[in-house]
Amino acid sequence: MYGTAKGGYSLYGVPLGVLMLEAKFPRIEGDMGNATTWPFPVQLCIVDGVTPEHIVMGNPLDYLDQFIREGQRLIRLGVSAITTNCGFLALLQPQLAAALKVPVLASSLVQIPLVQTTLPPGKRVGIVTVCASSLTAAHLSAVGAPVDTPIAGTENGEEFFRILIRAESDSMDVDKAEQDVVNAALQLVKDNPDVGAIVLECTNMPPYAAAVAQATGLPVYDIYTAVSWFMSGLRPRRFLAQHG
Known part of the structure; x- marks a missing residue:
């Protein structure tokens, strides 16, 4: 019944x-x-x-x-x-x-405080975003993330930024887009050796999360995990x- x-x-x-x-x-x-x-x-x-x-x-x-x-x-x-x-x-x-x-x-940035609690002393969360220059302290504060969280973006890449943000084409080279995201992550950890985990800001980045994890050897979180x-x-x- x-x-x-x-x-x-x-x-x-x-x-x-x-x-x-x-x-x-x-x-x-x-x-x-x-x-x-x-x-x-x-x-x-x-x-x-x-x-x-x-x-x-x-x-x-x-x-x-x-x-x-x-x-x-x-x-x-x-x-x-x-x-x-x-x-x-x-x-x-x-x-x-x-x-x-x-x-x-x-x-996805709401995860930053939680991910931070999982890391050992001396390590912190880093962000890979579609555009580092636009992601401000105000965005981070709104979700309780430290305003000094290190950030790297894809705006200088070949494909990801120009297709998603500039809308220069309705076609995308997925391999190039993945490489843009991976390159940003590698630059993030190169510039900030204390990064112990990465949060991908952009909701279009989950397809590339596994490649980022493989390239950096770090845990990677994104909108899918959130x-x-x-x-x-x-x-x-x-x-x-x-x-x-």
């Missing part, structure tokens, strides 16, 4: 809503915006007219109302938690969590048989 089923939403069985930037670059498997990346259902929602360039090279606070409005729409549809597909939206973490009234994970942790609390695994 199933008892009485309660309605009230348009969607069921989709616990996570993803606030997406408007972009046309390819989203390969592992990219946050590719639904096959996730082992659970996700509801993707485009925030119309807000591009990666707007958020990374501009001020995310200028678009706060749009993100709140679309997050509220996702909640009305039936999702029970919200994330976003740009690490620079870390800047909106406090405001989104306050306005949306459901668990919110705005950026959302996997996030969802494990929202949908805990059941170990004991349910008793009637």
